[in-house]
Amino acid sequence: MKNSIYKIIAIAVITFSCQNSSENQVDTVEPELAFDKMLENYHEERLQLFPLDATFAGDTRYNHILPNNLTERFKLKLTDFYTTYLEALESYEKSSLSEDQRMSYEVLKWECEMNLKDLNFPMDLMPIDQMWSMNLMFGQLASGSSAQPFNTFEDYENWLKRVDQYIAWGDSAIANMKKGIEQNVVLPKPLIKKVIPQIESLAKGPYNEHLFYSPAKNFPSEFSEDQKTALSESYKNMVEGQIIPLYSRMAEFFNNQYLEAGRETTGIDALPFGKEYYQHQIKKYTTTDMTADEVFQLGKDEVARISKEMEKVKEQVGFKGDLKSFFNHVRTKPELMPFTEPEEVIANFNAIHEKMKPQLSQLFDKTPKTPFQVKRTEAFREASASAEYNQGSKDGSRPGTFYVPIPDVEAYNMYSDESLFLHEAIPGHHYQISLQQENENLPEFRRTLWYSAYGEGWALYSESLGKELGLYTDPYQYFGMLGAEMHRAIRLVVDAGMHSQGWTREQAIQYSLENEAESEESIEREIERYMANPGQALSYKVGQLKIIELRKKAQEAMGEKFDIKQFHNIVLETGCIPLKLLEEKVEAYINN
Structure with missing residues (x-):
């Protein structure tokens, strides 16, 4: 070597x-x-x-590069x-x-x-899915409103160079999936069916309405007319000569070959290397040595515990009927679906932020400098997307962004919006990721490092802070928090169930419907998300439970000396680390 x-x-x-x-x-x-x-x-x-990591961190040196990782x-x-x-x-x-x-x-x-x-x-034989793959991230960048900057003439040229390399990646993806068909390493059919419309939407013109032409509609005002004319022509040629043909090739392959070859099985354990791979994924995403059986049992235990808390809320609001009926009540309650315009959904999240601002200083004395915004998820991926956070740049010039999918505003249910904001935005992902990126005491490689058990664990722990932050005064919003926690507990059951216990997609959907108030459409998206990336969904609950355990341990050991702001500093100051290292750090803090 x-x-x-x-x-x-x-x-x-x-x-x-x-x-x-x-x-x-x-x-x-x-x-x-x-x-x-x-x-x-x-x-x-x-x-x-990994130059995309540099781009998302605001490091512009490699914005013209996209290595073919396939x-x-x-x-x-x-x-x-x-x-x-x-x-x-x-x-x-x-x-x-x-x-x-x-x-x-x-x-x-x-x-x-x-x-x-x-x-x-x-896994490079299954490079495209409906949720996690390069083509979706690249589409976000192509919109001109994500991490790839379009502020200078060089920025616009850098993107054209990156697109050239993306075309090579796309053709490699098709070639790899053909190899995957030969080796019986393919996506389940339901996932393929979700990918097809995503691809088809980008396989057609007109060029000036195409997602990849978007930057050419928003030139900086200081560009000369000659620059605008030259770039407009280049972007037109890029869309018509490269992007539409690539997505047309992808669409033809998915429709005519890949869909037929898709597997009928649900879990990754159906693949030749699947059982070993799933155990690896458990370790990667939880940073623990838990087995699939232990994950499955933990999930069932947590579902039972949270169900008891949900029963209390049901009684509080005076609902007559069992918990499953209450779920349907929450799913369909007109008062929880008050919006008629997408802008109203965004405004509601901003109102939640304003409501909690006065209490934040009671729990945190270190807050990020990076600005923050809430935006609607882009249309091309909205139907299959979950709410998510995209970090800002390290220098704070690009804000952290909470993306909210609103495919049907009149069906949008707001019952869990407070807990969702705490998780995806403040003090969840925005605080944790921004403080990590801004921490100049960390070596550079750790300022953008991500461990799902820590990062998602912190975000789910943040949901539990709602009452301390002046939220959850409405029992339905508190039920939304319990619902969000239940959702993560269910993930342990259905993820391990599908990938290690022989559960089908339909069994997992049914289990979710029986134990949470999410809509069937939303649950279907979630189950297919877990199918696409085995193990990722386990990180939330495992990480949350560890942080709660460490807080309780510190409170009991330190008594009146315990300072919640200092505890949060201890947890956040190192950025993302495996849970074992976090536990050692908190124990050292307790024993000091």
């Missing part, structure tokens, strides 16, 4: 410093500096392999990259590192090991 030049430099610095130390030298400084330099090099080299050449690069840095870590004595550096050591070790294991599974 070829060694990276960065590894050679890092080890050489350490070796030199040790060989040349003397009584008059402080021989602990150089290894620490070398370690920090190694982390810096890791970050810089990684950004070139090729064997790219996979070999990744293998070399992670192996090199894993070997580099072994050259450092942990005892010579500072406490912060030892945390970075453990985080980087986890990163390298987990990503190398990822490469053992042929």
Whole structure:
């Protein structure tokens, strides 16, 4: 295996410093500096392999690059990259590192090991799905209102260069899915049916109404007429000559070959490597060693516990009937569907923000500088999308954005909007991600790092803070919080059920309908989401339960000395880390 030049430099610095130390030298400084330099090099080299991460962080250096991550050449690069840095870590004595550096050591070790294991599974044979894949993210960027900037003439040219490489990615995706058909590694049919309309919507003109032409409709005012004319022509040619033909090829393949080849089975365990892959996914997304059976049982226990809390709310509002009937009551209650225009939904979320603002300082003394906004999800993906948060840029020039899908405004039910805002926005993802990105004490690679168990666990924990923040005064909104928590508990059951217990898509949908108040359409989208990315849905509840456990432990151990603001600082200041490392950090805080 070829060694990276960065590894050679890092080890050489350490070796030199040790060989040349003397009584008059402080021989602990150089290894620490070398370690920090190694982390810096890791970050810089990684950004070139994952330039979209740089774009989303507001680093514009690689905005013209999109490596084809579906090729064997790219996979070999990744293998070399992670192996090199894993070997580099072994050259450092942990005892010579500072406490912060030892945390970075453990985080980087986890990163390298987990990503190398990822490469053992042929998931590149299923590169497109209805929820998570590159084509959906790229469509967001193409809108001109996401992370890809369109402020200068160079920005517009960078996007054209990136589109050139995206075309190659799209053709590789088709080629890989054809290989997947040969090896019986294909998506379930229901997911394929959801992908087809997404693709077909982008396989037609006219060019000036196409999503990918959007930036050419919003040129900065300082552009000259010659610049506008040249770019308009380039973007017209890009849409008509590259994008529409690519999506036409994709649509033809999906309709004429892939749909017929789609599998009838639901869970990933139906694939030859599926059981091993699902256990890997559990570890990746929960950062624990839980088994599928343990996840399944935890989910059932949590469903039973939360159901008892829901019964109390049902009695409080005076509903006569069983809990399942109450779910239908909540789903269809006209007062909970008051909106006639999408703008009213957005305004309601902004009103929630205003209502909780006065109480935020009681729980947090560190808040992000990055601005925040609520936006409607783009039309091309709205029908299959869930509410989500996209981080702002590290320098704060691009705000963090809470995207809300509103496919049918008159059917939009607001009963869980308060808990949804706490989760996706403030103090959930926006606080956690922005504070992490803004923390200059963290090495660069950790400022944009994401562990779902920590990040989603924090967001779900944030939902439990509603009463402390002056929300949930309406019993239906409190029921919405319980519903959101129930939703995450159900995820443990249905995700493990489908991918390890032989459950079908239909069984999972039925279980959800019987235990939560979400609409059938929404539940169907969610179940198919779990089918597309096994294990991801487990992270929320596992992470939330760990943070709640650590807060309770700190309160009991510290008594009157416990400070909720300081506890939140302790949890948030390191950014995303595996749960075991978070637990060790909180225990050190308690014992100080």
